[in-house]
Amino acid sequence: MQILPCGDRGLLVELDTLQEVLNLHAALRADPPPGLSELVPAARTVLLRLDPTQCDPAGAERHLRRLNPGSVAAPGQSKAPLVEIPVVYDGPDLPDAARLLGMSERDLVAAHTAAGWTVAFCGFAPGFGYLVSDDPRFQVPRRGESRTAVPPGSVALAGEFSGVYPRSSPGGWQLIGTTELEVWNLDRDPPGLLRPGVHVRFREEA
Template sequence: MPPGSGPRWRRYGTDAVLLDCASLAEAVAARATVAAAGRDDVVELVPGARSLLIQVRGGERALTEIRELVESADLAHPPATEAREVVLDVRYDGADLDEVARTAGLDVAEVVALHTGAEYTVAFTGFAPGFGYLTGLPEPLRQPRLATPRTRVPAGSVGVAGEFTGVYPRSSPGGWRLLGRTDAVLFDPRAERPALLAPGDRVRFRSVE
């Protein structure tokens, strides 16, 4: 990596650093680089839209080694990691489906075909427990959020906003354009793995009646 390029590093207490990245792609690549190293001293990786929090055990030495790892990596070509694949069945009958199709210059069947034909990656999670921001959305489906957010979006609603697609894990306000709905449980605090989706997971949507 050329000098002066790459993420900005900030200490985050005694056992963590926060990387401020120039882009989502850089944050995703930094997470993949650290994850692929398989270090036992990495406690947690928490990615954001343009950031990555790295928590370790081992203090200064571990943080120094991880910084050297990331700064010597080619973040334009991050390592491939073994990813879990999740398939979500969706009924494509969302409130904004017709509007998304009209705005994209497509018919509804073409919108469904585009959305189900792509493979998505969970870039990061946030907004609500279990909500994953999925990248890989086809360009015609990249549309702005609603000008006026809904006060209530049903749990399981599948939406698009900007470069992302995602699923509302619970009923909440929201401004994403709704394509359909899944019955999958995205977050269960009683489960051994509470969140269905985690950063790095691959996701596909499958149309069902």
């Protein structure tokens, strides 16, 4: 764990693996330093934004070094919110994704709905959550050629992640289904359903 200053009101923690990010994020949610105003996890980092009236970066760094992320319950076992996403598995890349995973299409759907998913971090577009699962079989390469426009609500796979496109945008993930659930809505508080630490279950719809 390498801790770097980020301006005068933040710290950036660099880690070696995504699992270490998940563990540290869970530990900081369970035991935050005084003055923590925001946590922003990414694939290999966690950013801490601090309120300087309550905590200085040196104090937050001491707090970080006292933490024991390994003692915190794994993300799939924590009491974070659960979001259920209904999916029609009609994506144009479903046959290719199943072939790449060495499964039938029905087996892929069964595995995708049986797995427990957790939002590891957000990025790419507002409301786009990178979900990791407790099923190690999900390792799917991106498409060889990206699409110029992916419809909103598309449910997709890439690498170890699953995701839901919150709006129409370019994208190179393997599209396996669609959902009518709005994962991003500015009229909602908070606008994003898929926030870091949130648990997700996909449910098949006819």
